[in-house]
Amino acid sequence: xxxxxxxxxxxxxxxxxxxxxxxxxxxxxxxxxxxxxxxxxxxxxxxxxxxxxxxxxxxxxxxxxxxxxxxxxxxxxxxxxxxxxxxxxxxxxxxxxxxxxxxxxxxxxxxxxxxxxxxxxxxxxxxxxxxxxxxxxxxxxxxxxxxxxxxxxxxxxxxxxxxxxxxxxxxxxxxxxxxxxxxxxxxxxxxxxxxxxxxxxxxxxxxxxxxxxxxxxxxxxxxxxxxxxxxxxxxxxxxxxxxxxxxxxxxxxxxxxxxxxxxxxxxxxxxxxxxxxxxxxxxxxxxxxxxxxxxxxxxxxxxxxxxxxxxxxxxxx
Amino acid sequence: xxxxxxxxxxxxxxxxxxxxxxxxxxxxxxxxxxxxxxxxxxxxxxxxxxxxxxxxxxxxxxxxxxxxxxxxxxxxxxxxxxxxxxxxxxxxxxxxxxxxxxxxxxxxxxxxxxxxxxxxxxxxxxxxxxxxxxxxxxxxxxxxxxxxxxxxxxxxxxxxxxxxxxxxxxxxxxxxxxxxxxxxxxxxxxxxxxxxxxxxxxxxxxxxxxxxxxxxxxxxxxxxxxxxxxxxxxxxxxxxxxxxxxxxxxxxxxxxxxxxxxxxxxxxxxxxxxxxxxxxxxxxxxxxxxxxxxxxxxxxxxxxxxxxxxxxxxxxxxxxxxxxxxxxxxxxxxxxxxxxxxxxxxxxxxxxxxxxxxxxxxxxxxxxxx
Numbered sequence: 118x119x120x121x122x123x124x125x126x127x128x129x130x131x132x133x134x135x136x137x138x139x140x141x142x143x144x145x146x147x148x149x150x151x152x153x154x155x156x157x158x159x160x161x162x163x164x165x166x167x168x169x170x171x172x173x174x175x176x177x178x179x180x181x182x183x184x185x186x187x188x189x190x191x192x193x194x195x196x197x198x199x200x201x202x203x204x205x206x207x208x209x210x211x212x213x214x215x216x217x218x219x220x221x222x223x224x225x226x227x228x229x230x231x232x233x234x235x236x237x238x239x240x241x242x243x244x245x246x247x248x249x250x251x252x253x254x255x256x257x258x259x260x261x262x263x264x265x266x267x268x269x270x271x272x273x274x275x276x277x278x279x280x281x282x283x284x285x286x287x288x289x290x291x292x293x294x295x296x297x298x299x300x301x302x303x304x305x306x307x308x309x310x311x312x313x314x315x316x317x318x319x320x321x322x323x324x325x326x327x328x329x330x331x332x333x334x335x336x337x338x339x340x341x342x343x344x345x346x347x348x349x350x351x352x353x354x355x356x357x358x359x360x361x362x363x364x365x366x367x368x369x370x371x372x373x374x375x376x377x378x379x380x381x382x383x384x385x386x387x388x389x390x391x392x393x394x395x396x397x398x399x400x401x402x403x404x405x406x407x408x409x410x411x412x413x414x415x416x417x418x419x420x421x422x423x424x425x426x427x428x429x430x431x432x433x434x
Numbered sequence: 435x436x437x438x439x440x441x442x443x444x445x446x447x448x449x450x451x452x453x454x455x456x457x458x459x460x461x462x463x464x465x466x467x468x469x470x471x472x473x474x475x476x477x478x479x480x481x482x483x484x485x486x487x488x489x490x491x492x493x494x495x496x497x498x499x500x501x502x503x504x505x506x507x508x509x510x511x512x513x514x515x516x517x518x519x520x521x522x523x524x525x526x527x528x529x530x531x532x533x534x535x536x537x538x539x540x541x542x543x544x545x546x547x548x549x550x551x552x553x554x555x556x557x558x559x560x561x562x563x564x565x566x567x568x569x570x571x572x573x574x575x576x577x578x579x580x581x582x583x584x585x586x587x588x589x590x591x592x593x594x595x596x597x598x599x600x601x602x603x604x605x606x607x608x609x610x611x612x613x614x615x616x617x618x619x620x621x622x623x624x625x626x627x628x629x630x631x632x633x634x635x636x637x638x639x640x641x642x643x644x645x646x647x648x649x650x651x652x653x654x655x656x657x658x659x660x661x662x663x664x665x666x667x668x669x670x671x672x673x674x675x676x677x678x679x680x681x682x683x684x685x686x687x688x689x690x691x692x693x694x695x696x697x698x699x700x701x702x703x704x705x706x707x708x709x710x711x712x713x714x715x716x717x718x719x720x721x722x723x724x725x726x727x728x729x730x731x732x733x734x735x736x737x738x739x740x741x742x743x744x745x746x747x748x749x750x751x752x753x754x755x756x757x758x759x760x761x762x763x764x765x766x767x768x769x770x771x772x773x774x775x776x777x778x779x780x781x782x783x784x785x786x787x788x789x790x791x792x793x794x795x796x797x798x799x800x801x802x803x804x
Contacts, residue, residue, distance in 0.1 A: 188802075188803045189801060189802055189803065190797075190800070190801035190802075191801070192750055195750065196750065197744060197745040197750055197751075197752050249800065249801055251795065251800045252797055252799075252800035252801025252802070253801065255748065255789075255793055255795045255796075255797035255800055255801070256747075256748045256749075256797045256801060258788075258792075258793055259746075259748035259749040259785045259788060259789065259793075259797055260748070260749045260750065262749065262784065262785070262788045262792075263749035263750075263751055263784060263785070266784060289800070290720075291720070291723045291724075291727060292795045292800055294717065294720035294721075294723060295723070295724050295793055295794045295795045296793060296795060297717070298717075298720075298721055299792045299793045299794075302553070302792065303792070322716075322717060325670075326717055365669055365670065365671050365672070366669060366670040367669040368667045368668060368669050368670065368690075368715055368716045368717065369667055369669070369716065370667050370716035370719070370720065379667070380666060380667055380668075380669075380693035381664065381665070381666045381667070381693045381694055381711070382664075382665060382667070383663065383664050383665070384663050384664075384665045384714075384719065
């Protein structure tokens with residue numbers, strides 16, 4: 118449906134705003150570098166070429182880059198009042214380089230370095246396996262909203278691209294879904310490139326619902342090629358492209374009790390919350406009692422219960 | 435006047451009155467904006483005593499925020515709704531006090547209302563009834579009624595008080611949006627059935643009243659008990675070669691795979707024909723989640739606390755610097771910064787509105803680990 122709507126509204130002359138969300142989870146990238154040889158540094162080099170190619174396609178194309186790290190989501194480009202970058206960024210390429218490429222490259226790489234230098238927080242964060250995708254998506258939507266407001270004639274066509282390596286974080290399920298529906302409402306396609314690992318269920322749904330593209334790399338070494346062929350074409354060009362269909366979209370949802378991704382669950386007819394099978398078997402009485410008793414308190418009750426394993430009295434009141 | 439032309443006019447009217455509501459209008463490109471744009475736009479802008487427009491602009495901004503202040507307490511909401519929309523099509527609707535006419539504006543808003551209704555209540559139902567010349571036709575039994583009424587009189591075949599009592603007994607909530615003036619019987623009916631009653635002041639207020647009814651209503655404790663229903667969330671597949679589906683026994687390429695018995699089904703939502711598991715699309719359910727976990731209202735940041743932040747956390751737009759005090763000019767009254775009390779990040783007014791009306795996520799809370 119999105120594609121059909123696009124065909125009517127997107128023009129060849131439109132400028133494109135590309136918001137890149139780069140998953141920079143250092144733990145996963147280290148593992149990835151060991152197993153496949155694609156390090157974050159190498160991947161970043163591919164992404165810079167991709168960004169430059171995007172800027173080169175049209176003079177008024179715009180780009181924004183957000184890092185989705187383990188403990189924080191942060192804008193890498195553009196940032197207000199960019200400070201002087203440290204001397205070790207490459208100053209030698211000045212003469213033969215398009216100035217815009219240089220500004221973008223320097224800022225992205227410089228800010229990325231800054232992000233990695235601050236490793237102190239890493240140990241304190243509980244969920245090291247995933248990254249702050251929901252935060253990065255919310256920020257990119259706000260940024261797009263700002264750009265679209267300023268652009269009165271509707272000349273700029275935004276899209277979001279996510280380079281993901283971390284597995285799904287069921288804790289972020291609701292917020293990711295909220296982002297997906299806002300993107301759908303605003304007609305912003307979300308492209309997802311899963312560089313490594315299992316299929317990301319939520320991001321797959323994101324691409325499916327917003328009419329973006331989802332690709333799991335068969336060979337991470339060929340990152341750049343997949344970027345250029347699958348994700349570079351703008352929204353206008355895409356109406357003429359024919360991709361092999363999506364093979365499978367997993368519509369799994371996260372349950373509210375264990376934050377696990379499930380296929381079959383129990384849904385409360387009033388406030389539509391999924392319960393995991395196992396949880397229900399053990400705690401049916403408690404839960405049904407509290408459901409009848411009143412509303413959302415049940416969720417809090419179960420959450421409490423999960424943390425303080427076994428202390429059921431806390432949950433049932 | 436052709437129908438299409440009327441419709442365009444209606445669009446234009448809406449466009450300039452609702453100056454502050456660009457999110458909803460962003461999808462509608464205006465037609466003849468130049469024809470109407472200048473007609474009343476200066477009525478909105480009025481100079482204050484010093485001949486400045488500042489106050490007007492601020493008022494506009496505040497109006498934008500005013501709508502945001504919602505109840506963020508967790509309450510039990512009925513997400514599966516069954517509502518009738520009753521539209522008055524009597525002669526009173528031809529009045530032109532709302533422009534272009536009561537009828538045209540009603541139809542325009544009804545169209546937006548229906549879209550928004552299904553967006554926020556994806557697993558609900560909506561029926562439409564029109565009343566005209568003393569007749570109304572009912573389509574099916576639903577549990578909620580919304581009436582858009584232009585007329586000041588009603589013609590009731592029986593005793594209206596009996597009807598109201600029946601509504602109360604059947605737990606049917608009635609809300610009325612009046613276009614003319616307050617009608618006592620409507621007010622009584624809404625009060626008794628726990629609905630809302632409002633009379634429109636102008637075009638924008640009409641829209642506000644109508645759209646207030648969209649979020650799922652709180653459920654009273656006496657209504658039916660909640661039950662847990664087992665449901666499956668199937669994944670979609672596209673096969674290289676067609677295979678038979680379990681529901682129609684026809685060869686299809688795409689479809690959904692039942693989460694329990696792995697048979698192929700054509701469409702959602704449905705019951706699996708093989709194992710009878712209720713199958714729904716999880717994104718459908720997820721659409722309603724933001725009602726369950728509303729985010730806190732942001733608070734305005736006074737000048738003295740805001741010096742540290744230079745730009746909006748989420749969209750990176752620079753904040754106004756602290757200029758006015760030193761320059762001897764009048765300081766700008768508000769700092770343009772709005773704070774989330776959980777993550778203490780500062781946001782601009784546009785992001786504040788956008789976050790509460792569209793995303794329903796606080797970017798600050800999600801992007802930091804405080």
